Amino acid sequence: MATGSRAERERRFWERYRNVAISQGVKPKAVRWYVVRAERFIAAYPGRRLAELGAEDIAQYLTGEGQKSSIQDWQFRQTVDAIEILFSIAKAVRSPLDLA
Incomplete structure (x- = not known):
């Protein structure tokens, strides 16, 4: 069973x-924007865990973006x-975080 509150687990996740x-x-100045973009991806799939999302979900999201x-090439x-980093961390976590 995971220890700590949900807020604490989320804080540790984003710190990582x-x-x-x-x-x-x-x-370091750009990290904030990577977090924002990763959070927007998570918010696009409310009620779903990262572990439940796959290549089709990522492709759908990126197609929409x-x-x-208004989005420039560098922002895309x-x-x-940002999503690649998100999933590299999610795969490394033994028990999936429910960040939705």
Whole structure:
């Protein structure tokens, strides 16, 4: 059974996310935006755990993001990278977090 409150588990998850992003070369000033993009992805699938989401869900989300006229190429790439980091961490967690 997981220890700590849900809020504490989420805080630790996002702290780990930030650390992984920086270790993968994301500039500290940009990490906030990676978190925002990852949170938007999670929010697009309310009530679903990351462990339940697959390639089709990711493709659907990215297709929608790519069709927005307001998004620039670098922002789309940042979104892709943010989701990749998100799933790299989610796979490493033994018991999936319900961040929805």
